[in-house]
Amino acid sequence: MAQPQAARREIGAQAIDELRSAARGGVLCPGDEGYDAARSVFNSMIDRRPAAIVRCAGVADVRRALDFGVTHDLPVSIRCGGHGVPGFAVCEGGVMIDLSSMAGIRVDPQGRTARAEGGANWGQFDDETQAFGLATTGGLVRSTGIAGLTLAGGHGFLMRKFGLACDNLLSADVVTADGRFLKASASENPDLFWALRGGGGNFGIVTSFEYRLHPVGPILGGLLVYPFQEAHGVLKFYDGYSTQAPDELGVIAVLGTLPDGTKAVILPACYAGALDEGERVLRPLRSCAAPLADQIQPMPYTAVQSIIEQSNPRGFRNYWKTLYLRELSDEAIGILTEGYSRVPAPHSHVVVYTLGGAPARVPDDETAVASRDARHALIVIGMWQDPAEDEKQIRWVRELFEAMQPFSAGGFYPNYDADPSAERLAAAFGSEKYERLRAIKRKYDPGNIFRLNQNIRPAEG
């Protein structure tokens, strides 16, 4: 058994030298300066050591890296922003295809579109598009990659007005498992385009995304903070208020811990419409209890996109579980608040991410995204630093997640889960969508080269 592995290592070492001289963006191997930084991702529990990290400078490097992995039968992982909590962006002993240097963004202000390379993050994207007063739905933390987020759907403050990130995708350039370079859009390879919008990183490496943009900003937004003692009443009010609010309002509810150690209900909000109308719309939320802090004010869109940055620091150990909520009933709120009162780490938090609006109006069969009619996504987020506490911290997340099962709408957003099982993933898509995804996977990646992800296995036969 030891022989083939030794042989593979030998071939790898020789070929890696060739790869080093061919790859424009550089190759990092164990022992190289910068290797450890390049293999680290948002979740510090992920400690995998790729045989080679290809820092891609362009499509040619992406194809070279993929060819190297396939030729040598090595695991292949794809990295954009490195925010995926399960850490699929990094592989053990294989080729990590790192697109994070490919972050070029070109805005067409007249056509209101932007083309962004497949390694850009939302901070870079927002900075470029806001220079023209434009934006599209994107994640709430600047360092989150556009690729991982868009390919699974993509939630953000603007989604109730403009749809999910993937609903704003016009086309994508894709390197497929066999090394071809395809365009996917409504008119070219439409089956691939359908699957890319919700099916995750299963179908190829996206080297650039073309998005539709919208005029955005200044917005009315910021943080609203209520005492934890008021959590029950605030969340009860929030449930009805947030789901009936106009599409211009993006709001989430967080049970969290303030820097001074006080537990609180924190409501990050963004009203992307006329400021005076926003004042009227937000008034009931700002007066549903006596706030500890009300920082809602007019600000640039890029500022509201940074307001939860500090509560999501890099380098922490992370374990997340998620489900779509059918309801936020008294009983559900009671379980959440009681669960959070026992939270074992101050950075751990519980998020209720409210959906509805434009995503719910997109016909279900238009994209691979499932559960468009969901009311809220619940995310139980464990964040801590000491590896000795892993078991305790993960137990807290799992217990609260399990206790909330009776209120589940049945599905979940794959990007918020640390370890979704294949069965749970299949059930979340529903059999019709899942089989359609499997058939497209078979067409574009029959050997399941792209399997380090929320994996959709190719259809058999």
Ligand SMILES: Cc1cc2nc3c(=O)[nH]c(=O)nc-3n(C[C@H](O)[C@H](O)[C@H](O)COP(=O)(O)OP(=O)(O)OC[C@H]3O[C@@H](n4cnc5c(N)ncnc54)[C@H](O)[C@@H]3O)c2cc1C
């Ligand atoms: C702090 C934090 C905040 C978040 N906020 C939001 C939010 O507001 N809204 C939301 O919807 N989600 C949010 N998420 C979840 C986020 O959508 C996922 O973590 C997503 O995977 C991040 O994308 P990434 O490119 O950074 O991930 P990476 O870890 O780089 O990649 C994850 C996976 O995406 C695929 N992938 C990456 N790049 C490519 C590519 N170029 N081509 C093909 N496949 C690729 C691969 O399968 C890869 O394993 C958040 C996560 C974190 C940690």
